């Protein structure tokens with residue numbers, strides 16, 4: 068591992084030991100698809116870049132963000148973007164409280180403000196799904212300024228040195244909104260592919276340590292086929308989702324593997340011929 072990353076791990080783990088946020092430190096476990104991707108992302112985090120992870124559903128983007136937070140032993144706050152996301156869900160809101168018989172207006176800090184002040188990670192999932200007018204509020208947080216003037220309180224917040232932003236987008240998906248250019252420009256971007264080969268076999272072993280070798284091999288062979296068919300455009304990319312594969316393997320320990328593949332992989336596809344193709348491929352390995 069690069070020495071910059073090692074030095075930063077020592078520094079940050081010390082900064083965050085014994086704090087009240089321990090329960091927000093996630094578990095790691097991300098497997099890099101190649102020798103350099105994960106380390107390059109870690110270096111970019113150390114260099115205080117905002118990170119954008121672009122990849123299909125179930126490719127491990129959330130797991131990757133969690134693993135970064137776990138490595139530095141830093142708590143992570145998550146935001147799920149939707150059209151309903153507003154400034155209050157990002158920054159916080161004012162509320163009325165009764166203290167010692169008196170009425171006060173208090174500000175309940177939202178995830179962005181908490182993460183900036185405490186030096187935590189902020190994970191912004193499906194960042195392209197937010198309304199275009201909501202996220203510009205984060206522009207000064209995401210670029211070199213790393214600061215925010217809270218419009219609800221007037222407070223000027225300069226981010227803690229350990230604060231970091233990791234955002235994710237399911238790019239390339241039909242129906243997904245492209246990301247606003249000025250927002251995208253503030254990130255360094257990484258394509259996150261589905262893992263294959265040894266990495267995938269290792270992940271299956273970790274999730275299912277007692278799995279039968281025949282089931283494991285047939286599911287891994289099916290995964291290879293599905294990835295090839297997705298590359299050739301014969302099935303949608305999600306057919307090769309690692310999440311779906313793990314679900315299929317779990318179900319297959321209790322029912323016929325073909326039915327497991329149907330429920331966990333094929334039925335999620337919209338196109339009838341794609342569903343059929345997945346089942347035909349499964350039959351070549353599992354009957």
Ligand SMILES: Nc1ncnc2c1ncn2[C@@H]1O[C@H](COP(=O)(O)OP(=O)(O)OP(=O)(O)O)[C@@H](O)[C@H]1O
Nearest residue numbers: 096097098123124125126127128129130262309310
């Ligand atoms: N490279 C990987 N290393 C470790 N686990 C992985 C990897 N890829 C996928 N997984 C596993 O697959 C499942 C789905 O991963 P995750 O939720 O991180 O995907 P995602 O890309 O965030 O999906 P979505 O875009 O749908 O939110 C999890 O159980 C995760 O552990």
